[in-house]
Each structure stands twice: as C-alpha cells, then as structure tokens.
Amino acid sequence: MLTVFELALRSMRQNVKHYYLYFFALIFSMSLYFVFTSLQHDQAVLNMTHPSVDFTAGFQIAGVMLIVIVGIFTVSANGIFLRRRSREIGLYQLVGLSKGWVARYLMIENILLGLGALLAAIICGALISRLFVLILLNLLGLEGIVGISFSVPAAFKTSMVYLLIIVITSIQMMLKVYRSTLLNLFQADKQPDLTKPPKAVASAIFALLGLALIGYGYELSGHINEQLFLNAPLVLGSIVAGTYLLFRVTIRRCFYRFRKRKDGHLGLTNSLSMAPLMHHTKANANSLTLITVLSAMAITLISMAYSFYYSVEQETRHDFPDDFMFENEPQEALSFKMELEKEGIDVNHHVVQAVLTMGIILDPNDESRKVEESLLWLPAEQLKQTGADLNVPPDGEAILYNAGASLAGDLDEQSKRYPTEIVLEQHGQTVMYTLRTVMERNIMNLNAPGSQLLVSEATMDKIAVQMADTPGYKIIRFDTFQVPDKEELAIASSLYAKSVSDELLYYFYAQYKEVLQTTGLLIFIAAFLGLVFLISTGSILYFKQMTEAEQEKQSFKTLRQLGFDVDMIMKGIIRKQAIVFLLPLSIGMLHSIFAIKAASFMIRSDTMFPASIVMAIYTVIYFVFALFTIGYYRNIVKNAMS
Amino acid sequence: MDQLNVGETVLQARNVHKTFGTKGNAQHVLKGIDLRVTRSEFVGIMGPSGSGKTTLLNVLATIDHTTDGTVLIDDADISKLSNTALSAFRRNKLGFIFQDYNLLDTLTVKENILLPISLSKMSKRKAESEFTAIADVFDIKALSHKYPHEISGGQKQRTAAGRALIHQPSIVFADEPTGALDSKSASSLLDVMEKVNQQRGVTVVMVTHDPVASSYCSRVVFLRDGKIYSELYRGDKTRHAFFNEIMDVQAVLGGDHVDGF
Numbered sequence: 059m060l061t062v063f064e065l066a067l068r069s070m071r072q073n074v075k076h077y078y079l080y081f082f083a084l085i086f087s088m089s090l091y092f093v094f095t096s097l098q099h100d101q102a103v104l105n106m107t108h109p110s111v112d113f114t115a116g117f118q119i120a121g122v123m124l125i126v127i128v129g130i131f132t133v134s135a136n137g138i139f140l141r142r143r144s145r146e147i148g149l150y151q152l153v154g155l156s157k158g159w160v161a162r163y164l165m166i167e168n169i170l171l172g173l174g175a176l177l178a179a180i181i182c183g184a185l186i187s188r189l190f191v192l193i194l195l196n197l198l199g200l201e202g203i204v205g206i207s208f209s210v211p212a213a214f215k216t217s218m219v220y221l222l223i224i225v226i227t228s229i230q231m232m233l234k235v236y237r238s239t240l241l242n243l244f245q246a247d248k249q250p251d252l253t254k255p256p257k258a259v260a261s262a263i264f265a266l267l268g269l270a271l272i273g274y275g276y277e278l279s280g281h282i283n284e285q286l287f288l289n290a291p292l293v294l295g296s297i298v299a300g301t302y303l304l305f306r307v308t309i310r311r312c313f314y315r316f317r318k319r320k321d322g323h324l325g326l327t328n329s330l331s332m333a334p335l336m337h338h339t340k341a342n343a344n345s346l347t348l349i350t351v352l353s354a355m356a357i358t359l360i361s362m363a364y365s366f367y368y369s370v371e372q373e374t375r376h377d378f379p380d381d382f383m384f385e386n387e388p389q390e391a392l393s394f395k396m397e398l399e400k401e402g403i404d405v406n407h408h409v410v411q412a413v414l415t416m417g418i419i420l421d422p423n424d425e426s427r428k429v430e431e432s433l434l435w436l437p438a439e440q441l442k443q444t445g446a447d448l449n450v451p452p453d454g455e456a457i458l459y460n461a462g463a464s465l466a467g468d469l470d471e472q473s474k475r476y477p478t479e480i481v482l483e484q485h486g487q488t489v490m491y492t493l494r495t496v497m498e499r500n501i502m503n504l505n506a507p508g509s510q511l512l513v514s515e516a517t518m519d520k521i522a523v524q525m526a527d528t529p530g531y532k533i534i535r536f537d538t539f540q541v542p543d544k545e546e547l548a549i550a551s552s553l554y555a556k557s558v559s560d561e562l563l564y565y566f567y568a569q570y571k572e573v574l575q576t577t578g579l580l581i582f583i584a585a586f587l588g589l590v591f592l593i594s595t596g597s598i599l600y601f602k603q604m605t606e607a608e609q610e611k612q613s614f615k616t617l618r619q620l621g622f623d624v625d626m627i628m629k630g631i632i633r634k635q636a637i638v639f640l641l642p643l644s645i646g647m648l649h650s651i652f653a654i655k656a657a658s659f660m661i662r663s664d665t666m667f668p669a670s671i672v673m674a675i676y677t678v679i680y681f682v683f684a685l686f687t688i689g690y691y692r693n694i695v696k697n698a699m700s
Numbered sequence: 701m702d703q704l705n706v707g708e709t710v711l712q713a714r715n716v717h718k719t720f721g722t723k724g725n726a727q728h729v730l731k732g733i734d735l736r737v738t739r740s741e742f743v744g745i746m747g748p749s750g751s752g753k754t755t756l757l758n759v760l761a762t763i764d765h766t767t768d769g770t771v772l773i774d775d776a777d778i779s780k781l782s783n784t785a786l787s788a789f790r791r792n793k794l795g796f797i798f799q800d801y802n803l804l805d806t807l808t809v810k811e812n813i814l815l816p817i818s819l820s821k822m823s824k825r826k827a828e829s830e831f832t833a834i835a836d837v838f839d840i841k842a843l844s845h846k847y848p849h850e851i852s853g854g855q856k857q858r859t860a861a862g863r864a865l866i867h868q869p870s871i872v873f874a875d876e877p878t879g880a881l882d883s884k885s886a887s888s889l890l891d892v893m894e895k896v897n898q899q900r901g902v903t904v905v906m907v908t909h910d911p912v913a914s915s916y917c918s919r920v921v922f923l924r925d926g927k928i929y930s931e932l933y934r935g936d937k938t939r940h941a942f943f944n945e946i947m948d949v950q951a952v953l954g955g956d957h958v959d960g961f
Contacts, residue, residue: 322810322844323827326818333806616802619763620816620863621791623784699763 062159066167077171080135083597084175085182087131087590091124091219092183093190094583095212103191106200107575120583124590125219129226130352131594134345135601136168136227140234142605147235148243161235165228172227176220183216184208197367197578199571265311268303271296279656293656297649301350304645306343310336326622330630331637334610345602346642349595353646356591357676358653361669362661363584365654366577369663374573376461376499378566379446381547382554383503384537391537394557398541403550406540408444412436413522414508416530418481419458419493423474432508432530433480435522436501437515444538446501453517455492456480459501459510464659472496480511484524491517502536505564592676596683599638603687607694614698624695631691639684647673709772710870710903711737711760716769718755729755731926732769737871740901742894744914746946747923748953753907754875756923760905761794761873762786774870791816795864795872799879801856803848803863809855810835810844813862820867834862838892854885861893865902874906878913890916911950915943922949929953 070077097103098117107113140147150160187206195201275297282289313336317324324333335342384391391407398405413435421427438450451457463472473496480491493511501510513521525531541547551567617627651669658665718730729752737743747753758764760771762778771778774793781789790796795816803812813834817827835841838858843851851859857877864872874893878886894916896902906917914920916939922929930949934942 321828322808322814322831323824324807324811324814324818326815329804329807329811329815329818333804333811337806612802613804613806616798616804617815618787619790619796619798619802621787621789621794622819623787626819 062163063166066163066170070167070171077139079597079600080139081171081175083131083135083593084128084172085178086593087124087128088175088179088216088219089183089186090586090590091121091128092180092212092216093187094121094124094586095215096183096187096206096209097190097194099209099211100191100206102206103194106195107198113579116579116583120587121215123587125222127352127587127590127594128219128223130348131598132223132227133230134348134598136230138598138601138605140164140231142608144234144238144243147238148240151240151243157235161232164231164235168227168231169224172220172224176217180213180216183212194578194582197582198575199578200575261307261311264303264306265308268300268306268308271300271303273300275300276652279652282656283659297354298347298351301645301649302343302347305346305350305641306339309641310339310343326617326626327630327633330627331634334606335634335637338606341602342638345598346638349599350642350646350649352591352595353642353676354649354653356588356595357647357650357669357672358657359584360581360588361650361654361665361672362657363577363581364668364672365658365661365663365665367574367581368668369661370574370577371570372663373661374566374570377504378564378569379500380444380503380538381541381550381566382539383506383565385506386535388535388537390557391539394554395539397553397557398539398550401549401553403546404542405550406445406542408440408538410437410440410444410502410536410538412502412506412534412536413518413525414530414532414534415482415521415525415528417483419509420479420481421475422478428481434502434506434508434510434534435518436510436512437518438512439515441501441512445540448501448512450514451494451512451517453514455494456511456513456517457494458496459499459512460496461498461500461504463496463498482521482525484528489521489524491521503538503564503566504569506536507534588672592679595642596680599642600683600687600690603635603638604690607687607691611694611698614695618695618699624692627695628688628692631695632688635684635688635691639680639687643677643680647676708739709736710739710741710774711735711905712770712772713760714770714772716756716759716771717767718752718759718764719767729926730759730766733923733926733928735760735921735928737903737905739903740897742897742904742916742918743906744917744920745905745907745923746909746911746914746920746950747929749909751923752926753909753923757873757875757905757907761796762790791819792867793870795867795869797857797860797864797872797874797877799876801848801853801860801880803856803859805848808845808847809840809851809859812848812859813866816863816867830866834866837896838862852885853881854888857881857885857889858892861889861896865896865900869902871903871905874904874908876908877906878908878910883912886910886913911943911946914946915939920946920949922953924953 094117098114098121104113147160147164150163151157191206275293278289278296279293282293313332317328317332317336320328382394384394395405395407415433415435416430417433418428418430419433435456438448442448442450476493476495478493480493482489482491491513500506501512522533539550541550547567551565554565555568614627618624650673654665654669713733713735716730716733716735717728720727720729733752733756745753745756755764759766760773762771762773762781766779769779773789776789778786778789796802804815807815810831814827814831817830822830832841835844838861840855840858840862843855843859848856848859857880861877864874877893878889881889890913893904893906897904897918904917906913908914915934918934920932920934922931932942932945932949937945
C-alpha cells in the first residue's frame with residue numbers, strides 16, 4: 059500500500075501543472091459553497107435583513123445549484139484527465155499490475171487531491187466570507203459591520219459535497235479502468251470519431267432538425283408565459299436537443315461540405331483548425347453543448363438578476379408614484395406635514411380629489427366578460443400639478459393606469475383590447491365612456507382603491523354627478539407627498555412609519571428597501587453562481603484544448619520539420635480556438651437573448667442595458683481563457699522541434 | 701530528366717562537427733564529415749547504431765545546427781540562415797520521409813500530400829495536376845480521401861513519400877523510410893523511390909541500416925564513430941551484386957550490433 063501511496067504522491071507532483079486550473083476551479087466553487095452555507099446559517103446577517111426576504115431559501119437554492127455545477131465540472135474534467143492518462147493506465151497494466159491496483163492508485167491520488175482542495179476551500183471560504191458579507195450588505199443597501207464566525211455546519215456540509223465528488227469520480231475511474239481494454243487505452247489519442255462522411259439524407263434531416271428545434275424553441279419562448287409550466291420545459295428541451303444536433307450534425311455537415319469542396323486543397327490554416335475539430339466531433343459535440351447551455355443559463359440568470367436590481371427604483375416608482383399618500387385623512391396628513399417641516403425637510407404636498415364608483419370595463423374580444431369592479435376616477439389637471447408626467451385626456455375619454463398590466467399577459471396582446479368602453483349603471487340607466495388605452499404604471503400609489511382611470515376634471519365632475527348615491531360611490535381626498543432629497547426621504551419615511559398606526563405599511567421607501575434586498579440577494583447569488591459557471595465552462599474548454607494540444611504535438615513537430623514556422627502554425631491554431639470558444643459563446647448568447655426576452659414579462663424596465671453589460675463581461679472572461687489556451691499551444695509548437 | 705544538371709553539386713558538407721551536451725560531459729557525435737551530393741544522386745548513409753547517421757541527416761536537413769563546419773545546399777550556407785529563413789528553406793527546397801510516416805492523422809491522404817504546397821502561390825489546377833502525377837507514381841490515387849488510420853503502413857509511407865515530392869524539392873531526406881515496413885511494402889516503396897530518382901532526377905539522401913534498402917542507392921556512405929569510413933558506388937552493377945558488396949563492408953564494420961564505441 060505504501061508504494062501505491064508514494065507513487066500517487068509522485069505522480070501528483072508531476073501532474074500539478076496540468077491540475078492547477080482544475081484545483082483552482084474546484085477550490086473556488088467549494089469555497090463559494092462554504093460561504094453560501096455559512097451565510098445561510100448566520101444569525102447576524104439574517105437579523106439585519108427585511109423579514110419578508112427569504113435569505114435561507116435563497117442560499118439553499120444557490121447551494122444546490124453549486125453542487126450541480128461542481129458535479130458536472132468534476133465529471134467532465136476528470137473524464138478529460140482520464141483520457142489523457144489512458145496510456146499511463148494501460149502501461150501499469152502492461153507491466154503486470156492488476157486493475158484493482160491501478161484503480162486504487164488513481165483513487166488515492168484523487169482523494170488526496172480532493173482533500174487538499176477541501177482544506178484550501180474551507181480556509182479560503184472562512185477568510186473571504188467577511189468580504190462576501192460586506193459585498194452583500196453593500197448590495198442590499200444596509201450599513202453596519204458584521205463579524206461572521208466560522209461556521210461548523212457549513213464546514214460539515216462542504217465536506218459532504220467533497221465526499222460526493224470523491225464517490226462520483228472514483229466510480230468514473232473504476233469504470234475507466236475496468237471497462238476499457240488495453241488496446242483502446244493505448245489508442246485513445248488516435249481514435250478519431252466520425253471522420254466517415256455523414257450519411258447524406260439522414261445527416262441533412264438531422265442538420266435541419268437541429269436548426270428547426272432551436273427555431274421552435276425560440277418561437278415558443280416568445281409566448282412562454284401563456285402556459286408556463288408546459289412551455290418552459292418544452293423550450294428548454296427543444297433548445298438543448300437542437301444545440302446538440304447543431305454541434306453534432308449541422309456544423310459538422312457544413313465543415314464536411316466545405317472540406318469536400320476544397321477537394322484536398324485544404325490549406326495549412328484549415329488543416330489545423332477544421333480538420334482536428336472534425337476529428338473530435340463526437341467528444342466536442344458533448345462538451346460544446348454542455349458549455350453552450352450552461353453559458354446561456356448563466357448569462358440569462360445574471361442578466362435577469364442584474365435587470366431586477368438595476369431597475370428597483372424605477373419599478374417601485376411605477377407602483378408608487380408618490381412617496382407618501384393619505385387617503386381621506388386630512389388631519390393626519392397635516393400633522394405629518396408639520397412634523398416634516400419641524401425637521402426641516404423639503405416636501406411637496408398636494409391634494410387630489412377623486413371619485414370612486416362601480417363599473418364594468420368591456421372586453422371587445424370577450425363579450426361575455428362583464429365583471430363589475432371599483433373604478434377610481436382621477437382628475438388629470440389636479441394630478442398634473444403634483445408634477446406627474448401625463449397628458450390630459452379629452453372630455454369623455456379615460457386612460458387606464460395599471461402598473462401590473464404586463465403580469466396579466468402579453469402587453470401587445472392586451473393593447474388590442476383598446477379602445478374599449480366603460481359601462482356605468484346609474485339607477486337603471488347606463489352611461490358609456492371610452493377607455494382609450496392602458497399605461498403600464500400607476501398614477502396613484504398601489505394602495506389607492508380601485509382601477510386607476512385618468513380623466514379630465516370636467517369628466518370626473520360629470521361622473522360624480524351622474525353616479526352620486528349609487529352603491530360603492532365615494533369621494534376620496536388624497537394627500538400626496540413628495541420628498542425630492544433622497545437622504546431626507548429616509549428620515550421622512552421613519553417619521554411616516556411612526557405617525558401611521560396601520561400594521562401593513564405601503565409606501566415608496568419601504569417597498570423600495572424590501573425589493574432592493576430581494577434583488578440584491580438575487581444579484582449576489584446570481585453573480586457568484588455565474589462566475590462559477592463561467593470558470594467551470596472556461597476550464598473545461600481549456601482542459602480539452604490542452605489535451606488536444608498534447609495529442610497534436612507530433613503533428614506540430616512534423617509541420618515544423620516540413621518547414622512551417624511557428625507563426626504559420628499558430629494562425630491555424632488561433633482559428634481553431636476562435637471556433638472552439640466563439641461557437642459556444644455566441645450560440646449561448648443567442649439562446650440567452652431569447653431566454654431574457656421570454657422572461658422579461660417579469661420585469662417592466664429595459665433589460666437590454668444590464669444584459670449587454672453581462673454579455674460583455676462574459677465575452678471578456680472567455681477571451682482571457684482563449685488567450686491562455688493559445689499561449690499553451692504556442693509553447694507546445696515552439697518546443698515541438700526539441 | 702534534366703540531364704544537363706547531372707554532376708552539379710546540390711549539397712556540400714565541409715568538416716561538419718556536432719557535439720551534444722555541455723563541456724565536461726560533451727558527446728562528440730560527428731567528427732569532421734565531408735560529403736558532396738550531386739544532382740540526381742541516390743545516396744544511402746549506413747553505419748552501426750551510434751555512428752551518427754541520424755545526427756548527420758538532421759544536420760544536413762537543417763533540422764539541427766552544426767557545432768562546426770559548413771553545409772551548403774544549392775550554394776546557400778544553411779548554417780548562416782536565421783530560423784525563419786531555415787523554415788522557408790525547408791519548405792521550398794527540401795522533402796522529408798520519416799520512419800514513422802508522420803502523417804497528420806486528421807488529414808486525408810490527398811490533404812497530407814498537398815500540405816507542403818498549401819502556402820505556395822501555386823494555382824489549384826497546377827497543384828491538382830502535380831498531385832495526380834505523384835499519386836499515379838506511388839499508386840495511391842484510389843486512397844485520396846482515406847485517412848491515415850484507414851490505410852496500411854506501406855500505403856502510409858507512400859503517402860509520406862508523395863508529400864516529400866509534391867513541391868519538387870532539391871533534395872529529399874529519408875530517415876529509415878523502410879524501418880517500420882514489412883519486406884514487401886519496403887521493396888515496393890524502394891522500387892518507386894528508385895523510379896522517381898531515375899525518371900524525375902530527384903536527389904535523395906537516405907539513412908538506413910538495411911542493406912537491402914541501400915542496395916537501391918547509387919552510392920552508399922558508411923559512417924563509423926562519427927567519421928566517414930568508406931563509400932561504395934553502384935555504377936553499372938546489378939542490385940544483387942551491389943547488395944553483396946554492401947554486406948562485405950558491413951561485416952568489416954561490425955554490422956548493426958556494434959555500437960561504435
């Protein structure tokens with residue numbers, strides 16, 4: 059046993075230059091897992107945050123996703139390492155060591171390596187968790203210093219994840235050792251897959267099917283919210299399958315046809331990019347699909363989280379156009395105003411008189427739908443004085459203000475309903491008003507009663523006369539307050555919270571803070587998960603290319619001997635890396651664009667800007683990975699002759 | 701073909717030395733080699749293991765630098781060329797055949813053969829006709845679209861030979877080209893090489909330890925301990941007679957079993 063142990067140690071030392079990125083990625087994701095579980099168990103952080111924001115669940119979900127990613131990453135990386143070491147594995151067996159010995163040897167090495175990663179991860183995690191808390195509090199808009207103590211349950215959970223990884227990779231190693239014959243261990247480098255010409259008809263059908271599946275997925279994603287639970291898995295399934303076919307068949311077919319047309323006159327650059335890519339189509343199809351889908355998911359996740367976070371203020375403003383609002387409480391409003399003035403806070407106070415009635419908004423597409431609801435008629439002229447951004451509708455016409463409109467379905471679809479009619483019943487007689495259109499925001503704070511209808515003051519007065527004494531009729535006096543200065547708003551908000559006895563407080567600042575914390579948590583988790591996704595996928599690409607570079611060493615040597623210099627060869631390699639990195643990145647981005655568009659019904663603000671920033675960052679990091687890979691290749695080509 | 705050029709010097713090595721390792725632990729492999737190869741010659745280099753055959757070939761073929769002495773190919777002093785110029789020189793003027801073929805696994809037979817002219821400005825039509833001519837000579841036309849792993853060793857080596865000739869180099873260097881082949885494949889390769897040498901006037905320098913292979917040459921140079929031991933010219937002798945002569949020298953040299961020290 060000792061000799062196996064020693065040998066494993068020695069081999070680790072030799073392999074360390076191949077392992078360091080694997081090691082780094084593993085430590086990074088495991089320390090992140092440790093930090094997330096620590097935060098989940100930390101009482102100090104929980105106490106500081108809004109009670110309605112579920113931090114524990116957020117970190118739990120993030121932890122599960124991390125485990126999935128770490129699992130996928132280690133299995134892929136381990137597969138690549140095993141493939142590159144298959145000759146070594148074969149050699150041990152050739153000199154007479156048993157399969158059991160080889161498996162044990164690999165597993166010891168793996169366990170030691172994993173143990174190192176585990177220790178490093180827990181130490182790093184403990185050290186950086188403070189930094190993470192600071193980042194998190196900053197994102198949440200909270201101030202204060204939180205000391206986070208070393209979390210034993212987090213360390214325990216991290217060890218469990220490590221154990222899981224060891225079990226999975228050990229199974230993988232045993233399968234490799236016991237399942238492969240000596241012959242295929244020795245020919246692992248040379249085994250090409252799919253160099254045979256694709257079967258014309260079948261491949262044409264599958265090539266088109268790949269594109270069709272992706273197109274179908276994109277098309278369906280456009281109205282995903284119609285039947286979310288049916289469509290979402292359908293979209294995901296068709297896009298994943300389509301992407302796989304794209305890499306396995308469509309792109310290969312394009313390459314094949316291009317190559318066939320060249321009829322042997324391929325040229326050096328294509329010989330070094332297209333040919334090796336075709337040589338490994340099958341293995342590449344698997345990893346490229348995985349990487350594309352993971353990238354798409356990560357970009358979508360971060361973009362959405364960032365969009366939410368980025369638009370908190372705007373979104374909250376849509377729901378709460380005024381900072382504070384009093385409904386039929388002129389006394390309280392007045393004393394609140396005096397309190398503000400006592401504190402020296404600048405405030406704009408306005409009074410708006412509105413009318414509440416019952417009525418029916420007709421749906422021209424669905425004549426049977428006649429639901430009586432509360433309608434709040436708001437005078438445009440008075441609101442305009444409060445500084446609201448609006449146009450006074452012509453007499454007899456109304457505009458519906460509804461911040462939640464897009465949640466009820468596709469806005470374009472909804473707008474077909476307008477203009478429509480509003481029917482008011484008054485002592486047996488009916489009166490009709492035209493409803494011109496819907497605006498996707500509120501004109502009064504969310505907690506004002508009834509559907510908000512903006513009309514001219516004259517129209518409102520007319521309705522007040524017509525509908526007087528009908529059931530549900532009410533005249534409401536709103537006192538609205540705007541505090542222009544942000545810091546004063548915080549003080550004003552605490553005064554407001556004190557002055558109003560109501561348990562359920564709805565006002566701008568409270569809502570803003572709550573949403574900010576939820577989305578802050580979301581962006582915190584999404585950004586770090588995304589980073590783990592990115593580092594794992596980038597590393598897998600790097601490992602794969604590193605292995606391929608070593609397999610192609612002899613080719614580079616031959617080419618150098620034939621008189622092609624390093625720069626000529628590098629041109630082909632750079633093209634290959636461009637394809638290898640750009641394909642998953644660009645297709646992943648395209649997927650995520652459609653995914654973001656599909657998910658944007660959840661968000662009213664523009665997702666373009668946050669999404670493009672996320673994509674730009676993603677591209678830059680991929681570019682760095684590509685540069686690393688090219689650097690690795692250059693080294694191999696340079697030293698190929700010696 | 702180009703009868704006028706026969707007798708013209710293609711390669712000239714003067715007092716070539718090669719030392720490996722550092723001072724104190726230096727290994728003097730080539731100890732002053734003088735060699736002249738004329739156009740359309742088919743020169744074999746023989747000698748026991750460790751005599752410096754492959755080192756000499758590498759030095760002549762610009763793959764390795766000399767420690768001392770000069771090598772001229774087509775009147776160009778290759779020891780004075782920069783690495784970039786050397787690459788261009790190899791690409792344009794030299795052809796290579798290796799013992800283990802060194803075909804690119806990812807390329808078809810045709811793509812492998814056309815590789816050396818992939819960066820030249822040759823038109824596709826010209827390249828195509830060159831390829832057809834070469835593929836006919838080596839009888840690999842039918843294999844054009846096959847990959848190396850789909851063909852036999854002999855076919856691979858004929859492909860490699862085709863690749864060495866496609867750009868009409870001044871000299872083809874062959875390092876144990878038959879080393880990995882069975883005797884039948886070996887003789888069919890050598891037959892074609894001899895034919896190419898005679899009909900196209902291609903100059904060939906071949907390192908081999910196989911007397912049968914060297915019996916195809918027009919001249920055989922024997923190395924021993926880093927120096928030229930003797931030379932044999934085939935002249936008008938039959939291949940069989942030449943083979944016997946080679947065997948005699950080998951017997952004196954100690955064959956392949958003596959390592960030269």
